[in-house]
Amino acid sequence: MSRFALLTAAALITAAGGASASSFVATTDTVGKALANSSEWTTDLTFDDDDKVLLAARDDAATFIASEGDIRGARLEAALQQIRRQAPQLQADDRQLAEAILAR
Structure with a gap:
């Protein structure tokens, strides 16, 4: 599995941590779909840059x-834009993606 797919999965799994039972099912469905779809496009990506x-x-x-979304640095914005450009099917919010970047 590619690093980007793992990053995506980590973001979505992190989001499920505090979820209730019903929303956990929806989140795990989202993770499954993201992982299934990621195999289709990750083979075209190069991960060096x-x-x-x-x-x-x-x-x-x-x-x-740490600022609960109040402080948004330029490097984070660039990373979020890149992730969304490469994986438009992702349903993760900015915090989930930021957590996944940290978990990397």
Whole structure:
């Protein structure tokens, strides 16, 4: 499994951590769909430049999470845009993606 797919799964699994039983089912369905779809497009990606953008965004992601979304750094914005451009089918919000960037 590619790093980006793992990043995606981590973001969605993190979101399920505090979910109730009914929303957990919906979240796990989303994770399953994201993983199934990710195999179709990840083979076309190169991760060298992607990794650099995501790694550079770690400090901004930590600040974003710690400030509860009030502080949004330029590197985090670039990483979020890149992730959404490469995986438009993702249903993760900014916090979930920031958590996944930190978990990387």
